[in-house]
Amino acid sequence: MPGKLKVKIVAGRHLPVMDRASDLTDAFVEVKFGNTTFKTDVYLKSLNPQWNSEWFKFEVDDEDLQDEPLQITVLDHDTYSANDAIGKVYIDIDPLLYSEAATVISGWFPIYDTIHGIRGEINVVVKVDLFNDLNRFRQSSCGVKFFCTTSIPKCYRAVIIHGFVEELVVNEDPEYQWIDRIRTPRASNEARQRLISLMSGELQRKIGLKVLEMRGNAVVGYLQCFDLEGESGLVVRAIGTACTLDKLSSPAAFLPACNSPSKEMKEIPFNEDPNPNTHSSGPSTPLKNQTYSFSPSKSYSRQSSSSDTDLSLTPKTAPYPQGPRIYLCPSSPSLSCGSLHLKKSCLLLSESSLTPHHSSLVSPVLRKSVSFSEELFLAASGMGSGSAGKEGGPFKALLRQQTQSALEQREFPFFTLTAFPPGFLVHVGGVVSARSVKLLDRIHNPDEPETRDAWWAEIRQEIKSHAKALGCHAVVGYSESTSICEEVCILSASGTAAVLNPRFLQDGTVEGCLEQRLEENLPTRCGFCHIPYDELNMPFPAHLTYCYNCRKQKVPDVLFTTIDLPTDATVIGKGCLIQARLCRLKKKAQAEANATAISNLLPFMEYEVHTQLMNKLKLKGMNALFGLRIQITVGENMLMGLASATGVYLAALPTPGGIQIAGKTPNDGSYEQHISHMQKKINDTIAKNKELYEINPPEISEEIIGSPIPEPRQRSRLLRSQSESSDEVTELDLSHGKKDAFVLEIDDTDAMEDVHSLLTDVPPPSGFYSCNTEIMPGINNWTSEIQMFTSVRVIRLSSLNLTNQALNKNFNDLCENLLKSLYFKLRSMIPCCLCHVNFTVSLPEDELIQVTVTAVAITFDKNQALQTTKTPVEKSLQRASTDNEELLQFPLELCSDSLPSHPFPPAKEHLESASSNSGIPAAQRAMTVEKASPVGDGNFRNRSAPPCANSTVGVVKMTPLSFIPGAKITKYLGIINMFFIRETTSLREEGGVSGFLHAFIAEVFAMVRAHVAALGGNAVVSYIMKQCVFMENPNKNQAQCLINVSGDAVVFVRESDLEVVSSQQPTTNCQSSCTEGEVTT
Amino acid sequence: MTSELDIFVGNTTLIDEDVYRLWLDGYSVTDAVALRVRSGILEQTGATAAVLQSDTMDHYRTFHMLERLLHAPPKLLHQLIFQIPPSRQALLIERYYAFDEAFVREVLGKKLSKGTKKDLDDISTKTGITLKSCRRQVVEEMRGSLVDNIQQHFLLSDRLARDYAAIVFFANNRFETGKKKLQYLSFGDFAFCAELMIQNWTLGAVDSQMDDMDMDLDKEFLQDLKELKVLVADKDLLDLHKSLVCTALRGKLGVFSEMEANFKNLSRGLVNVAAKLTHNKDVRDLFVDLVEKFVEPCRSDHWPLSDVRFFLNQYSASVHSLDGFRHQALWDRYMGTLRGCLLRLYHD
Secondary structure, three states: OEEEEEEEEEEEOOOOOOOOOOOOOOOEEEEEEOOOEOOOOOOOOOOOOOOOOOOOEEOHHHHHHHOOOOEEEEOOOOOOOOOEEEEEEEEEEEEHHHHOOOOOOEEEEEEEEOOOOEEEEEEEEEEEEEOOOOOOOOOOOOOOOEEEOOOOOOOOOEEEEEEEEEEEEEOHHHHHHHHOOOOOOHHHHHHHHHHHHHHHHHHHHHHHHHHHHHHOOEEEEEEEEEEEHHHEEEEEEEEEEEEEEEOOOOOOOOOOHHHHHHOOOOOOOOOOHHHHHHHHHOOOOHHHHHHHOOOHHHHHHHHOOOOOOOOOOOOOOOOOOEEEEEEEOOOOOOOOOHHHHHHHHHHHHHHHHHHHHHHHHHHHHHHHOOOOOOOOHHHHHHHHHOOOOOOOOOHHHHHHHHHHHHHHHOOOOOOOOOOOOOOOOOEEEEEEEEEEEOOOOOOOOOOHHHHHHHHHHHHHHHHHEEEEEEEOOOOOOOOEEEEEEEEEEEEEEEEEEEEEOOHHOOOOOOOOOHHHHHHOOOOOOOOOHHOOOOOOHHOOOOOEEEEEEEOOEEOOOEEOOOOOOOOOEEEEEEEEEEEEEEEEEEEOOOHHHHHHHHHHHHHHHHHHHHHHHHHHHOOOOOEEEEEEEEEEEOOOOOEEEEEEEEEEOOOOOOOOOOOOEOOOOOOOOHHHHHHHHHHHHHHHHHHHHHHOOOOOOOOOOHHOOOOOOOOOHHHHHHHHHHHHHHHHHHHHHHOOOOOOEEEEOOHHHHHHHHHHHHHOOOOOOEEEEEOOOOOOOOOOOEEEEEEEEEEEEEEEEEHHHOHHHHHHHHHHHHHHHHHHHHHHHHHHHOOOOEHHHHHEEEEOOOOOOEEEEEEEEEEOOOHHHHHHHHHHHHEEEEEHHHHHHHHOOOOHHHHHOOOOOOOOOOOOOHHHHHHHHHHHHHHHHHHHHHHOOOOOHHHHHHHHOOOOOOOOOOOEEEEEOOOOOOEEEEEEEEEEEEEEEEEEHHHOOHHHHHHHHHHHHHHHHHHHHHHHHHHHOOEEEEEEEEEEEEEEEEEEEEEEEEEEEEEEEEEEEEHHHHHHHHHHHHHHHHHHOOHHHHHOO | EEEEEEEEOOOOOOOOOOHHHHHHHOOOOHHHHHHHHHHOOHOOOOHOOHHHHHHHHHHHHHHHHHHHHHHHHHHHHHHHOOOOOOOHHHHHHHHHHHHHHHHHHHHHOOOOHHHHHHHHHHHHHHOOOOOOHHHHHHHOOHHHHHHHHHHHHHHHOHHHHHHHHHHHHHHOOOOOOOOOOOOOOOOOHHHHHHHHHHHHHHHHHOOOHHHHHHHOOOOHHHHHHHHHHHHHHHHHHHHHHHHHHHHHHOOOOOOOHHHHHHHHHHHHHHHHHHHHHHOHHHOOOHHHHHHHHHHHHHOOEEEEEHHHHHHHHHHHHHHHHHOOOOHHHHHHHHHHHHHHHHHOOOOO
């Protein structure tokens, strides 16, 4: 399907002076696409040239349209010597290739030079005319929408969530080609930027093809990463979740999709399909057709010329030397694990058996899946011992089968989403992760990137089997990452094992009535906490109790997940950011020896990271982690582990036990005293944290326990929890049995350090909260002010004191100080919450540690807490009482305002307790905090007002979240995926490393904003800085930095504006703007 | 453990007003941190000194990057690198171009050149303003034109733009302001006079078309002023003028007798100042002359300000009743402004 690309160069401004003699510039512009180049006239002697060129027209294949970026070069004309380049602009025209996004790109773009940074701006207009062409064998995938957002985008409805798509392409890195020795740094940087742009275009196109094969029309949770493998090449890889999305405002939303293909899926030429109904949600689809939308990837793998992971699971053993893989298997011995791994898991198991004292924490730690639950009938089949349930058994069994079969046809039942439509998530098993250490070797043939593909296939396979061991058939919140140092590479993947509702995975309308019945039976608020595996055949020892919410099903005592907190989960109090930080020294080694050393260290690091997480979670008095992200970074002489997650108190899970310290050395008076002192400190901290995060679980009366066979252990737990809540002192007394108490042994200095470090974490100053998930549990009244920021710190370790302990302390201080700085800088926004706090650690050199943080600060109004808590409750009650039909269609929660709000349980006691426990104190505290905060915030607050008339630059908001508080996203304009290199040979003159990087990041923000504004947008959501590689050579006065960012460009409308509009024209806006009412009713 | 690199970049550029002020005042990072510590910010926020140091460095770096744009404020509005809300932009510019009165008073009337910049050291010690801050203030003055222009090009508030116009006007006409006799006058006094003169005595004042002529005094007007000489040269006119003024003011003035005795001297002084303005040198000495010829004599006789006002009003009004005098309009244009200036200059 060819297309015509049209480009017009309008004007330039603020150009740099290129001719010293006249203090002016004779600028002209080259416009290049593919191999075609056009030039404008030279505009003599001006720093603000007005070219006003004709339309330059490129006639190109749509394949090229997807792969190639439009390249605009601004030059200074020189009669006698070569023309000097001023800078370049790369424009990704992908957003113009699908109908719902932007129709024109027009605006001022910063002119960027990799050596000098931004040098003026250029005004460009770009349009694309596409000609329809129904060629089935085409290589392009124009029309498939891409979203970075890891939930179903607002203003869309998921018809089907197809599942995992992945792809990778490799190439040689221009920086390491022989030619790089003779060309200028600028040429080399530009070659790299262009290559990566090309590769990501190609990658996106190939993923698009897979999506079309699956009959989807969009990729959600699209994550693209670069691996700079140095000598061995450059890998660009991407994962995502294929979906069929419906625009919510479309009146035809509930009609079969085939009736309005042009509207929804402009480019999908499946009209000639014999069974068009198959991807519709119409009620009459015959049963036999239902499964075919999960076409296994094989059918299309041949089409895309590169790297499909083949499903024949005969592992293509890599011809490269390969370190032993880390395999922290959550499985019982009966589960087979590859011979390679056996050694590892044995090692770990033996370790755990050697120290039986630890057993209570070993179980969650060693298997990275820390969750347990019940609901046998639904969950069991993964373990092969399903039993029919009490109510709704047959239906569920059927449902189970369908889901099972649906997912088993899939290569990898993975979902990169972290938030889901209501009802999608049935149960959550726990975190599954896998890591593997590989040695890099030159990629010999870029067209056959099979080794890299095989590596990832292995890891994914492992994840899949972990999930199975947990009785789960799917993995949600899935992500992949790498860490590379010289020729060693650690590949990591993690996700959350889960049981899903098949309704969203297929055209599940066949059994509409059945589902409706099921819907009634499914526990809504606490269901996801219930264990998906068989209680009698648990993959690991765990403590189960009856759910504190419904009292019917079993739940684990702690739950770790990589996803966002489900919107319908009941949380007590507020959440907080919990981090585990760890360093391990390693000997410098080469190749295989190095890989082996790393492999040997990894399990210990994982173990410690989990222990730390668990300790800190208990210290906070919480019982669940969301958004868990564990990053292991490899350096020359050390390994770093950083885990971040948001801790919360889930009402459905039991009250966490405290931490008890036990000393090994007996009969030492002073030692005992020391221990008891520490114990007291810990207990005090727990009490303080409970108050700080407003964790006051409601009292539990024993009569609710309707368990048929109450196990003694659970009985005692329940009793305990009752006594706890009735008496504060006993709550901290921890006198209950050893099995529940979390015992920390301090038998050596190391452990002592650990305990100390537990207590050194300082809570954020009052008025501040922080979390790494989308929304802060327990806060629901966001105001509209947001501030996204990136902060980078690099510290140099003095090589003298390189011990593990000193290293740990340095790293810990680095992170804590960084957080403190953030709180100080943003103090004018109090009360506010840092959301989506994303830490990235890298080890650029021997003694350097670099930490990069991106997050968004959002203000909230504490005074409104009472009013707003009421409304969601009413809403949810209403919702619960309305027809199930609506629940089935489930478009409701997708709208922006209901997301931040936090629904409360319909049960009356809970309602009361919720408002009395969290609501009122929050409001009261708000008053005091407001008074206490010394910095007047009114000043700053007002500034989010619309831009003043004399400013020509529109405000573009950026946020790592998928929504904008107080506003409604009305349109997605396309994906922003940009890669920049900046280099300097005058580091001192540019203000040293800090000045250099500060300016560069500011420039990157500026370029992102400019692109969004040119697309007609006013915000970037789901913004992420995926890479920030910084290298310096102060002796040579040089530095280089690579940054890769992405996000979704959107148009948003303030909710207040929206109301004005709708009140003005109450009748005509039904179609143009989908308001809440229309969607929900 | 040393911090090699430490940066914070917000999508909206954070501007801390207090730190901005410290930066404008030319304090080093170390001094600024010390001052901030003294302000008690650590106790208020519970932050550590290291945090404060990092924060201050960060703001200084931002300001340093912004300074390039502040030299041409319209650029600040159109640039894309820093997303700053309009109200903050205005604040940045306004504060950047604000000056210390003491400093400007010192520089006023000096030829702004490289020579002056060397002298800044002296001024700096004299006024207690740090040198860096002085340099900033000098840069600005080199560029100004007149009120509207300044406002347009530098996006300053009305008040600040007027002050700049005054400075530019003084610098352009090289008025002498440094004499010892004039030391008692503040910048505000001069700025007031400058504004009156710009409004009434320049070409732009008569002809609104000639916008960029605000800088120079209306040469024709200055030439015409010679005609006023008749008021003192013609003995009859002078006597008539005196009697008119004396009749009107009798009993109303506390210092009537002194006025009566000095009338001829004062009148001669005022008119002679007018007549001399054709020469550049005398224009330069305008303020010296006014003080010598009018302010000082009155002050030595302890005229209260109200009496000076009565006198000047009557003095200029009575001329209208002088039948033989034909340059009424010219007189009004001259005296109207001069009266205002003299009243402002008349203080201790």
